[in-house]
Amino acid sequence: MAKSFDIVKMLGEKKPYLAMILVQLAYAGMALFSKTAMAKGMNPFVFVAYRQAFATLALLPFALFLDRKSGDQLSYSLLWKIFLVSLFGITLSLNLYVYAINYVSATFGSASNNSVPVFTFVVAVGLGIERVSIRELSGILKIVGTVVSFSGAMVFAFVKGPQFSIVNLSEGKAMTMSNHGNYISSKEKWIQGCLLMLLSNVIWASWLVMQAPLVKMYPAKFRLTMLQCLFSCIQSTVWGMALQRDISSWKLTWDFNLLSVTYCGVVVTGLSYWLFLWAVESKGPLFTAAFTPLQLIFTAIFSAFLWNEMLHIGSICGSMLLIVGLYCVLWGKKKQVKMEDDKATMNETNV
Numbered sequence: 001m002a003k004s005f006d007i008v009k010m011l012g013e014k015k016p017y018l019a020m021i022l023v024q025l026a027y028a029g030m031a032l033f034s035k036t037a038m039a040k041g042m043n044p045f046v047f048v049a050y051r052q053a054f055a056t057l058a059l060l061p062f063a064l065f066l067d068r069k070s071g072d073q074l075s076y077s078l079l080w081k082i083f084l085v086s087l088f089g090i091t092l093s094l095n096l097y098v099y100a101i102n103y104v105s106a107t108f109g110s111a112s113n114n115s116v117p118v119f120t121f122v123v124a125v126g127l128g129i130e131r132v133s134i135r136e137l138s139g140i141l142k143i144v145g146t147v148v149s150f151s152g153a154m155v156f157a158f159v160k161g162p163q164f165s166i167v168n169l170s171e172g173k174a175m176t177m178s179n180h181g182n183y184i185s186s187k188e189k190w191i192q193g194c195l196l197m198l199l200s201n202v203i204w205a206s207w208l209v210m211q212a213p214l215v216k217m218y219p220a221k222f223r224l225t226m227l228q229c230l231f232s233c234i235q236s237t238v239w240g241m242a243l244q245r246d247i248s249s250w251k252l253t254w255d256f257n258l259l260s261v262t263y264c265g266v267v268v269t270g271l272s273y274w275l276f277l278w279a280v281e282s283k284g285p286l287f288t289a290a291f292t293p294l295q296l297i298f299t300a301i302f303s304a305f306l307w308n309e310m311l312h313i314g315s316i317c318g319s320m321l322l323i324v325g326l327y328c329v330l331w332g333k334k335k336q337v338k339m340e341d342d343k344a345t346m347n348e349t350n351v
Contacts (some may be wrong), residue, residue, distance in 0.1 A: 014337050016283045019275040020291040026114065026272040030104040030264050030297035032306070034098055037260040045240035046097035047261060050252065052233035054265025059226040062274065066332050067220040073189060078217055082224070085214060086231035089207025095236065096200035103193025110299035111156055114198045117289045118149040119205035129209060138339065141332030149325025156318025157194035160346060163310040166323040230349045287331055303329070 039045055060061035066191050103108050121142060133139040218224050244250070252258045296319055303309035 016262050016279045019279045020288055023272045023275050024291050025298055026267050026297045028110055030268045031299050032206040032302055033111040033260040035101050035106040037257050038102050040256060042103050042257045043244045045095060045243055046249055047098050047201060047241045049233060049236040049259040052236055053228050054262050055229040055269035056226060057232050058266040058270025059222060059229060062222040063226040065310040067223045079321045081312040082227050083231050085210050086228040087235050089210060089226055091235040093200045093203040095323050096196050100193040100196035100200060104197060105301045108156060109197060110296045111319045111322055112201055113295055114200050114292050114326050115149050115153050117326055118146050119202050120208050121329055123206050123209050138332040138336035141328050145325045145328025145332060148311045148328060149322050152321025152325055153198055155321060156315055159189060159314030161313035163312045196225045293328060
């Protein structure tokens with residue numbers, strides 16, 4: 001009986017770890033599903049519109065029931081701010097992402113996400129929200145991590161080198177993307193896709209920074225996120241209809257495209273957001289950011305087995321630099337938080 005209690009207790013302690021592994025698995029699936037849907041001919045802007053529609057529906061129950069006791073009022077000015085943040089942070093970022101995924105591999109899409117915490121730090125410093133000092137070790141680590149992470153992204157995008165496959169599949173068994181669409185892009189398209197993907201991450205990082213003041217103005221987190229997804233759905237639909245007027249492109253049937261938008265909307269935005277929020281509240285933001293590289297590992301493995309994706313030495317080196325840069329920034333942030341806590345403790349002791 002005691003042994004069984006210990007197992008339950010151990011599982012309880014591991015819940016945040018399991019939650020973040022599931023979140024990174026979900027995001028790896030997002031890169032794979034998005035890439036495959038685009039390769040199968042789904043219009044990227046139609047994809048985003050439907051994804052946000054499913055995301056809104058997934059978050060609606062949480063907004064209605066978990067935030068039902070919230071007495072926060074929505075003013076017209078606050079609604080306008082939420083609309084603009086949604087337009088810049090979600091709609092623009094997601095549309096750039098799905099457009100870029102046409103020209104890069106799903107593995108690069110996941111690898112580039114390691115730069116989001118670093119870009120978030122850079123944006124926060126630029127806006128004066130985050131401080132950095134070259135006289136402190138924490139500040140040096142953040143600066144070094146930013147440079148290393150950015151260098152990794154550039155190496156991944158521009159350096160190729162010899163290629164190899166993680167698994168050796170026969171041509172008959174390998175589901176190459178040549179059967180799926182144009183998987184191997186020209187060098188120009190690859191570079192364009194990489195730069196657009198990084199721009200998407202910069203915009204997403206800016207959106208993350210914008211959430212702090214928004215949450216202060218409207219603390220109902222689920223309702224706030226649902227509203228942003230709703231606005232993004234409307235904006236993406238208008239944008240998509242302006243660029244894709246063929247009604248047949250908007251028809252969803254019981255096929256892979258429907259599965260893709262449902263997965264990205266319900267699992268990634270709905271379930272993963274809840275798990276991510278719970279992990280942040282349990283262990284803090286540094287804990288959750290530390291799991292980001294798992295997404296790259298999961299995507300690379302899945303891509304290798306599903307599509308026999310070929311990796312380049314430049315991709316491996318770029319990924320390693322991205323991960324090293326990420327952990328340097330996280331290490332610097334951890335040291336800064338510890339130093340601030342120690343100062344606060346000393347001040348309380350002196351008082």
